[in-house]
Amino acid sequence: MRHNTILYCIDEIQMKPYKPQELLSTNLDWAAIVDLLSTANRQLARYDGLLQSIINPEVLLSPLRTQEAVLSSKIEGTQATLKEVLEYEAEKVQSSEKQGDIKEIINYRKALFSAKSRLDSLPLSLRLIREMHAVLMQDVRGENKAPGEFRKIQNWIGAPGSTMDTARFVPPTVQDMIQGLGDWEKYIHFEEKDPLVQLAIIHAQFEILHPFLDGNGRIGRILIPLFLFDKDIISEPVFYLSDYLENHRRDYYDALKDITDTGSWTNWIRFFLVAIISQAKKNNDQTRQIVALYESMKEQIVTATHSQFAVNCLDFIFNHPVFNSGRFYKESGVPRASASRLLNAMEANQIIKCIEKGSGRRASLYIFEPLIDIVNQ
Structure with a gap:
């Protein structure tokens, strides 16, 4: 059973949804993030240097990819472990409950692989995001929630049993979401001063728009290594934040909420850069081992x-x-x-x-x- 926030959908709006900011006109306080920015870029460059030195990364980094799928899916409530996923793939029968969790985890990994291969012929775009979502939701919980299609109804995020009036967050209306997605896609290809700040904004805005009926968090996390790979910041899409986000879940949600409450991106970007620094150090250590x-x-x-x-x-x-x-x-x-x-x-x-x-x-x-x-x- 999913244990974090739950997404509800209704046909009638009872409370004013969030109006998304236009990203291309975002006014950022660069002075407030420059200290973390230089460290984050340095740690990522060090990690990529290690990646490029590995002769056979597909073999050596395969378990890290699976572990990311496990941890990202765990944030959404799955309970299967890395060992259980590997045992399942070794044709060991699992319980029916674990099979459902494991299939979600495997789909996460498939979505990342398929997106990487599609980048050879397709830019990082809304079309690619929909394709990833269709793979992610195939034959698992949520498969009846319009896989590969953006939502056509209002939704909200809150604890089980909450209403729109008691929700933690109400995403944009469908019309504002569609407009926001167009702006979001343009921003992906915008030449921002620093791509890590751009990635922080891209990830947060996707979560704020909440364009799918299910699977938004997982797609948002897959976007992180894909963007870094697409921008040639890392040579393989093997950089994952799910471990850090799971261990700092409350801070993660609070930092996102600060954007919608105050309109300021500073706290969120600082949180995201700290996450990159921490995870880059851990990735370096694990990869060396x-x-x-x-x-x-x-x-x-x-x-x-x-x-x-x-x-x-x-x-x-x-x-x-x-x-x-x-x-x-x-x-x-x-x-x-x-x-x-x-x-x-x-x-x-x-x-x-x-x-x-x-x-x-x-x-x-x-x-x-x-x-x-x-x-x-």
Whole structure:
């Protein structure tokens, strides 16, 4: 059950919705944010330098992508853990409740992947946002709430049972939302003085407009790495704020509310820049640990297996830190004649651990715990 705010929809407006600001005419107090801005840009540049040094980021950073999907979905109320998602993808059956949560998490990751690939032929735009939303909501809770379509009715945000009069926030009317989205899309391609400030405004305005009946928070968080990637600030769309936002949830909502209450962006932008600084440092640390683990495991697996397919084994367990033997046989690139021996060698040398022995047609389930421990920090 979702445990944070709930979105309600009605056909009749009872209270005046918020009137969005025009972003292109936003008057920003640059002097009030310059101290954090320089630090945030420096930390992001350091992180991107690390990303660019990684030879195979698709393999090494795969668990971080899944963990972001877990944490972003957790903000919306899902309860599944990283390990449970990985077990599900390794074809281990989960409870019916967890299956629903896990599918939402997998859809989040799919939406990010699809958007990244679409950026080759489509700019970051309202069209791309709708496509992402359709992927996000496919076959999960909220699939009946107009996937891929902007809302056509008024909504409001508040605690369960609240009305428009007691709501925490009432987003713009449909007409103002449509106009606001057009302004928002133009601002994405505007040459702002600093792209991190621009990103802070883009994320906040999207949440304020609340253009979908469900999934606004997740789409807003996916936009963060996509924008950084699209602006060539990072070389891979692997920079996530969900961990920080989840741990500072009240401050996050208060900073957003300050925009709509006072019309000032300063407190929000400062909050967002602090989040970037904090997360960039954590991402740097985790990525360095993952790279170091990869290098140390390379030596261990070569020693344990004495096989020309040692790197195949290494890349597979980093890409799939929870897996079953059947998937290893099919996808590792190790010949079937050698696969069982290599699995046994890695288990005997405590590189991987069997957490569920196979029997009959059921494959054995393995886990590569050191990687999961790093990602779960």
